[in-house]
Amino acid sequence: xxxxxxxHREPNATTPPEADGSRSSxxxxxxxxxxxxxxxxxxxxxxxxxxxxxxxxxxxxTRFPDHPLLRRRTFxxxxxxxxxxxAAGAGDPHAVVTGRGPSGxxxxxHVLPLYLxxxxxxxxxxxxxxxxxxxxxxxxxxxxxxxxxxxxxxNLRDILAVGFDPARTRIVIxxxxxxxxxxxxxxxAKHLTPATVEAVYGEQDTVGLQFYPAVQATHLLLxxxxxxxxxxxxxxxxDQDPHVRVCRDVAAKExxxxxxxxxxxxxxxxxxxxxxxxxxxxxxxSIELTDDPETVAETIHTHAxxxxxxxxxxxxxxxxxxxxxVPFQYLRYFFEPDDDELERIAAAYRAGDLLSGDLKDxxxxxxxxFLAAHQRRRNALDELATELEPYRLTDEERRRALDSAGVxxxxxx
Amino acid sequence: xxxxxxxHREPNATTPPEADGSRSSxxxxxxxxxxxxxxxxxxxxxxxxxxxxxxxxxxxxTRFPDHPLLRRRTFxxxxxxxxxxxAAGAGDPHAVVTGRGPSGxxxxxHVLPLYLxxxxxxxxxxxxxxxxxxxxxxxxxxxxxxxxxxxxxxNLRDILAVGFDPARTRIVIxxxxxxxxxxxxxxxAKHLTPATVEAVYGEQDTVGLQFYPAVQATHLLLxxxxxxxxxxxxxxxxDQDPHVRVCRDVAAKExxxxxxxxxxxxxxxxxxxxxxxxxxxxxxxSIELTDDPETVAETIHTHAxxxxxxxxxxxxxxxxxxxxxVPFQYLRYFFEPDDDELERIAAAYRAGDLLSGDLKDxxxxxxxxFLAAHQRRRNALDELATELEPYRLTDEERRRALDSAGVxxxxxx
Numbered sequence: 001x002x003x004x005x006x007x008h009r010e011p012n013a014t015t016p017p018e019a020d021g022s023r024s025s026x027x028x029x030x031x032x033x034x035x036x037x038x039x040x041x042x043x044x045x046x047x048x049x050x051x052x053x054x055x056x057x058x059x060x061x062t063r064f065p066d067h068p069l070l071r072r073r074t075f076x077x078x079x080x081x082x083x084x085x086x087a088a089g090a091g092d093p094h095a096v097v098t099g100r101g102p103s104g105x106x107x108x109x110h111v112l113p114l115y116l117x118x119x120x121x122x123x124x125x126x127x128x129x130x131x132x133x134x135x136x137x138x139x140x141x142x143x144x145x146x147x148x149x150x151x152x153x154x155n156l157r158d159i160l161a162v163g164f165d166p167a168r169t170r171i172v173i174x175x176x177x178x179x180x181x182x183x184x185x186x187x188x189a190k191h192l193t194p195a196t197v198e199a200v201y202g203e204q205d206t207v208g209l210q211f212y213p214a215v216q217a218t219h220l221l222l223x224x225x226x227x228x229x230x231x232x233x234x235x236x237x238x239d240q241d242p243h244v245r246v247c248r249d250v251a252a253k254e255x256x257x258x259x260x261x262x263x264x265x266x267x268x269x270x271x272x273x274x275x276x277x278x279x280x281x282x283x284x285x286s287i288e289l290t291d292d293p294e295t296v297a298e299t300i301h302t303h304a305x306x307x308x309x310x311x312x313x314x315x316x317x318x319x320x321x322x323x324x325x326v327p328f329q330y331l332r333y334f335f336e337p338d339d340d341e342l343e344r345i346a347a348a349y350r351a352g353d354l355l356s357g358d359l360k361d362x363x364x365x366x367x368x369x370f371l372a373a374h375q376r377r378r379n380a381l382d383e384l385a386t387e388l389e390p391y392r393l394t395d396e397e398r399r400r401a402l403d404s405a406g407v408x409x410x411x412x413x
Numbered sequence: 414x415x416x417x418x419x420x421h422r423e424p425n426a427t428t429p430p431e432a433d434g435s436r437s438s439x440x441x442x443x444x445x446x447x448x449x450x451x452x453x454x455x456x457x458x459x460x461x462x463x464x465x466x467x468x469x470x471x472x473x474x475t476r477f478p479d480h481p482l483l484r485r486r487t488f489x490x491x492x493x494x495x496x497x498x499x500a501a502g503a504g505d506p507h508a509v510v511t512g513r514g515p516s517g518x519x520x521x522x523h524v525l526p527l528y529l530x531x532x533x534x535x536x537x538x539x540x541x542x543x544x545x546x547x548x549x550x551x552x553x554x555x556x557x558x559x560x561x562x563x564x565x566x567x568n569l570r571d572i573l574a575v576g577f578d579p580a581r582t583r584i585v586i587x588x589x590x591x592x593x594x595x596x597x598x599x600x601x602a603k604h605l606t607p608a609t610v611e612a613v614y615g616e617q618d619t620v621g622l623q624f625y626p627a628v629q630a631t632h633l634l635l636x637x638x639x640x641x642x643x644x645x646x647x648x649x650x651x652d653q654d655p656h657v658r659v660c661r662d663v664a665a666k667e668x669x670x671x672x673x674x675x676x677x678x679x680x681x682x683x684x685x686x687x688x689x690x691x692x693x694x695x696x697x698x699s700i701e702l703t704d705d706p707e708t709v710a711e712t713i714h715t716h717a718x719x720x721x722x723x724x725x726x727x728x729x730x731x732x733x734x735x736x737x738x739v740p741f742q743y744l745r746y747f748f749e750p751d752d753d754e755l756e757r758i759a760a761a762y763r764a765g766d767l768l769s770g771d772l773k774d775x776x777x778x779x780x781x782x783f784l785a786a787h788q789r790r791r792n793a794l795d796e797l798a799t800e801l802e803p804y805r806l807t808d809e810e811r812r813r814a815l816d817s818a819g820v821x822x823x824x825x826x
Contacts, residue, residue, distance in 0.1 A: 134823065135599045145600060145820045152823045176823045178595035183588040186548045187558060189621030194607075197620050207610050208602030211624035385824050392824075407558045410547065410565045410589045411798050411805075 044238065044267055048077040051241045053265055056081065063089060065123035069116050074269070074333050075235060079244065080262030084231040088124035093230040095127040095223035096120055097261070100159065102152040103137040107286035108367065109269050111374070112334050113235050114162045120233075121168055127227065128169045130159055131219035135174040139208040145175075153384055158289050161378035166390035170397075172222065174215060180398040181218050183407040184225065189214035191253040192246070200242040217247035224258040225401040226393070232261040237268055257404055269333060272326055274305030290375065293368045300327060300360050300367075307349070308356030319352040320359075327356075327363035335366035457651065457680055461490040464654045466678055473498060478536035482529050487682070487746050488648060492657065493675030497644040501537035506643040508540040508636035509533055510674070513572065515565040516550040520699035521780065522682050524787070525747050526648050527575045533646075534581055540640065541582045543572055544632035548587040552621040558588075566797055571702050574791035579803035583810075585635065587628060593811040594631050596820040597638065602627035604666040605659070613655040630660035637671040638814040639806070645674040650681055670817055682746060685739055687718030703788065706781045713740060713773050713780075720762070721769030732765040733772075740769075740776035748779035 048055055055077045056070075063085045064070050087094035096117045100110065120126040132155065138148045152173060159171060174181055189211060197204070197213050204210045223232055234244050241263055248260040273284035284303050287296055307321030307328065322328040328349065336342045345362065348354035381387050393401070402409065461468055468490045469483075476498045477483050500507035509530045513523065533539040545568065551561045565586065572584060587594055602624060610617070610626050617623045636645055647657050654676055661673035686697035697716050700709055720734030720741065735741040741762065749755045758775065761767035794800050806814070815822065 135596070138599060139603055145596075149821045149823050156823075173823050175596040175599070175820060179592040182591035182595040183548070183558075186551060186588070186621050189619055189624070190552055192620050193618060194620055194623060205606065206602055207605050207607055207623045207627055208599050210607060210620045211602070214620055388824055407588060408562045410562050410569075410586050411801055 044076060047238050048265070051238070051245075051265075053077045053079050053238075053241060053263065054081075060085060065119050067116055067119050068332070068334055068337050069112065069266070071339070072332055073267075075116075075264050075266040077238065077265040078233075078263055079241075079248075079265075080231065080260065081233070081264065083259065084233045084262050087231045088120070088126065091125065093127065093227060094124065095129060095227075095230055095232040097129045097131065097220050097223065097232060097234045098236075099131040099133060099219060100155055101133050101137045102148060102155040103141045103143065104151055105288045105290065106155050106158045107288055108330075108371075109286065111158060111162065111289055112269075113266075114159060115334075116235060118162050118164055121165060125168065126233075127223055127230075128164055129172060129219070129223050130164075130169070131172045131174065131222070132156070132159075133174050133212075133216070133219075135215065136209070136212045139206055139212065156384060156388060157378050157381055158374075160381055160387050160391070161289075161374050163377055164391070169391050170222075170226070170393055171388060171391040172219065172393065177393060177398075180393060180401050181215055181222075183402060184218045184221070184405040185211070185214040187256075187405050187407055188217045188221075188250045188254060192217075192250050196246065196249070200246055213243070213246050214250070216243055217250050220244065220247040220261040221251055221256065221258050221405075222401060225256070225404040226397045227400075228404075229257055229259055231259060233264050234261050235264040235266065238265040239268070241265055256406070270305070270326055270329060272299065272303045272305065274324065274326055287367065287371075289371065289378070291371065293364075293372075296368050296371065297364045300364050301357075304360060304363075306356040306359070308359075309352075312355070315355060316352045320349045320354070320356060322346045322349045322359075325349065325356070325359060327359045330363045331366065335363065335370060457489060460651050461678070464651070464658075464678075466490045466492050466651075466654060466676065467494075469494065476502060478532050480529055480532050481745070481747055481750050482525065482679070484752070485745055486680075488529075488677050488679040490651065490678040491646075491676055492654075492661075492678075493644065493673065494646070494677065496672065497646045497675050500644045501533070501539065504538065506540065506640060507537070508542060508640075508643055508645040510542045510544065510633050510636065510645060510647050511649075512544040512546060512632060513568055514546050514550050515561060515568040516554045516556065517564055518701045518703065519568050519571045520701055521743075521784075522699070524571060524575065524702055525682075526679075527572060528747075529648060531575050531577055534578060538581065539646075540636055540643075541577055542585060542632070542636050543577075543582070544585045544587070544635070545569070545572075546587050546625075546629070546632075548628065549622070549625045552619055552625065569797060569801060570791050570794055571787075573794055573800050573804070574702075574787050576790055577804070582804055583635075583639070583806055584801060584804040585632065585806065590806060590811075593806060593814050594628055594635075596815060597631045597634070597818040598624070598627040600669075600818050600820055601630045601634075601663045601667060605630075605663050609659065609662070613659050626656070626659050627663070629656055630663050633657065633660040633674040634664055634669065634671050634818075635814060638669070638817040639810045640813075641817075642670055642672055644672060646677050647674050648677040648679065651678040652681070654678055669819075683718070683739055683742060685712065685716045685718065687737065687739055700780065700784075702784065702791070704784065706777075706785075709781050709784065710777045713777050714770075717773060717776075719769040719772070721772075722765075725768070728768060729765045733762045733767070733769060735759045735762045738762065738769070738772060740772045743776050744779065748776065748783060 060081055061070055069075055084094055098113050098117050117128045121128050132152055134148050134152045138145050192214050194210065197210055201213060220232065220234055224230055244261060244263045251258050251260055271284045272286065285299050287299055304326045307323065307325030309315035309318055309320065328346065331345065332342060345354065349359060473494055474483055482488055497507055511526050511530050530541045534541050545565055547561050547565045551558050605627050607623065610623055614626060633645065633647055637643055657674060657676045664671050664673055684697045685699065698712050700712055717739045720736065720738030722728035722731055722733065741759065744758065745755060758767065762772060812822065
């Protein structure tokens with residue numbers, strides 16, 4: 001499952017928006033959003049209405065653990081959020097699923113939802129599942145399994161560096177955990193029609209990608225299949241919501257002992273090249289989680305789109321625009337948790353007192369500090385298999401998941 | 414993979430023969446054969462030509478281990494048979510793949526190819542792989558996984574009762590061996606297009622069945638992925654040949670370290686209801702492997718189609734027709750290995766000296782003896798998991814298969 005900050009959209013697949021089934025034909029929308037394609041300027045309110053989700057209320061926001069990504073409504077809508085909040089508030093079992101498609105190094109944007117999930121885990125005891133869809137990435141990309149495997153291992157180090165509690169976290173790799181994922185996906189696939197997949201994911205080039213939505217649905221149900229019915233929240237970019245809807249539909253059709261997973265829907269984070277410029281991979285460099293401070297500074301200084309004026313005089317006189325300034329947006333999303341401090345920065349920028357260069361330096365400092373801590377934990381990791389072991393599904397959990405999905409053991413193990 | 418004697422065709426799927434791509438449009442054929450549908454009277458010569466396979470030569474027949482199913486050309490055509498025979502003759506590695514779709518009890522016809530494979534194994538040391546496609550049966554049938562699992566366990570007891578050499582035999586169950594099958598199937602699925610699957614298998618109702626051909630192709634390549642490049646023969650009914658062709662195509666596209674699997678193509682065995690009457694399940698009762706002698710006798714006496722005349726006088730005078738007589742055909746296929754004895758029986762039937770009832774009694778006797786031995790071995794089996802263990806892929810074999818397929822271990826196990 002793509003995370004909500006994945007700026008790297010698949011350039012190869014397009015879905016006519018009509019096929020989605022959730023778009024009313026009388027809307028003259030100027031933008032298109034499907035799991036594989038975003039075009040035009042996104043109207044987030046319309047998107048929520050189109051998908052039949054609900055905007056988060058102030059009251060819901062306050063019931064979540066405090067986090068800038070929620071408080072400032074980067075995650076701004078959802079599905080079945082109240083069920084999740086009730087369980088989290090009552091100390092009842094509740095889960096978060098947030099995955100990663102390991103087709104390259106992880107960037108700053110990829111890891112922010114994981115840190116959000118870690119906050120949820122720390123504050124309300126959420127179980128966190130992190131599925132890695134190496135199968136899907138192998139099928140969708142011009143890469144060998146060897147290459148995808150290398151990225152998977154590097155990505156795993158980053159996921160481990162987040163510092164989840166192994167007792168409440170399961171990391172699942174599609175090829176390495178196929179013993180449990182494939183049979184459950186088959187169960188879900190029994191009533192997943194080609195028409196549904198094509199409507200939501202677009203026409204697929206291979207039968208592998210036709211089947212993959214069943215695997216993805218399995219990811220979202222896994223916490224409940226392992227540990228019983230409980231509210232599950234899937235934080236994703238709003239364009240990925242159809243994936244959750246597919247899972248909700250098949251879960252209901254198959255009468256599995258699960259609740260339909262809920263969703264926490266986010267806005268797209270802009271790439272360094274600026275808002276509305278997140279078309280395909282490679283447009284602008286990203287900040288990788290392994291970048292050293294010099295590289296971070298160089299990347300931001302060279303590539304970050306700013307809201308500053310063309311000349312110093314102009315800027316001092318008319319002020320900058322923080323709403324389109326990427327360094328400011330990074331602070332707003334994640335790196336400046338203090339609302340008053342953020343507003344002071346915005347005001348100074350708007351007033352022309354703070355220059356674009358200063359704002360870049362501020363963002364560089366915060367990001368560098370964040371990465372230093374992340375890299376410290378990453379570098380302290382031992383051999384991957386050893387580190388991963390406590391996060392993998394146990395044999396008993398595998399057995400329980402298959403049993404819950406109605407796939408009994410044939411050979412009695 | 415359906416075996417060549419499976420009289421139970423899927424009634425739900427039909428493929429326009431044009432979609433097969435191997436039928437020349439100028440033929441005015443009066444019959445249709447696809448993996449899911451047989452209709453009309455089958456012309457076996459045309460079928461071989463249509464599929465681009467080759468009829469077995471006398472010389473090839475003599476190089477196979479002696480067996481009535483070959484000597485009498487129930488298996489009458491093939492693909493890459495010489496490669497297989499050369500390896501078998503030279504004592505080089507060679508493999509046979511013959512599977513089972515566990516959607517019900519195994520009938521007499523289902524088990525005959527397994528006994529043929531056992532003969533090959535005993536005489537030339539063939540490695541035998543027996544894949545059980547419980548995933549496909551779950552997807553294609555109105556049955557739960559619990560029901561399919563029950564049939565799988567019962568079928569496994571029958572497969573074990575055949576008496577394969579565990580050192581040279583691997584039994585693979587799609588759901589229970591998904592750890593190795595699914596990642597390899599994904600590798601094969603990367604270039605398996607929906608159009609190819611639809612042309613060969615017809616339009617599918619679910620994404621599970623769209624993907625399944627990749628799993629089936631995995632079955633056919635598994636012996637080589639585990640133990641290195643070697644000729645592999647797949648004995649199947651001629652209508653299943655397109656499945657082998659799909660596998661041959663994807664193996665070539667993915668440049669895997671394997672030879673394209675060969676095929677040994679068989680005629681359809683008639684159901685008890687007679688030749689050309691093998692439309693769908695349930696038309697006529699079958700002889701189950703667990704039937705007692707009384708049931709066998711009752712079933713054959715009541716249901717077997719004969720080539721006898723309507724009255725005793727008529728029969729004595731004009732004689733019977735062994736070519737359509739099902740009890741005689743059972744003797745011919747498998748149960749009367751002596752050619753001279755078979756010809757004596759045929760001659761006596763044609764002369765009117767042997768009555769249909771006598772011929773039935775003869776077949777009943779042979780079948781009952783065969784089943785008694787099979788059931789003796791079946792009843793002597795211990796707990797299923799224990800018996801199955803020496804036939805399952807070892808951890809090292811699993812690792813080797815994945816490595817050969819270019820799916821390296823992500824987590825270093």
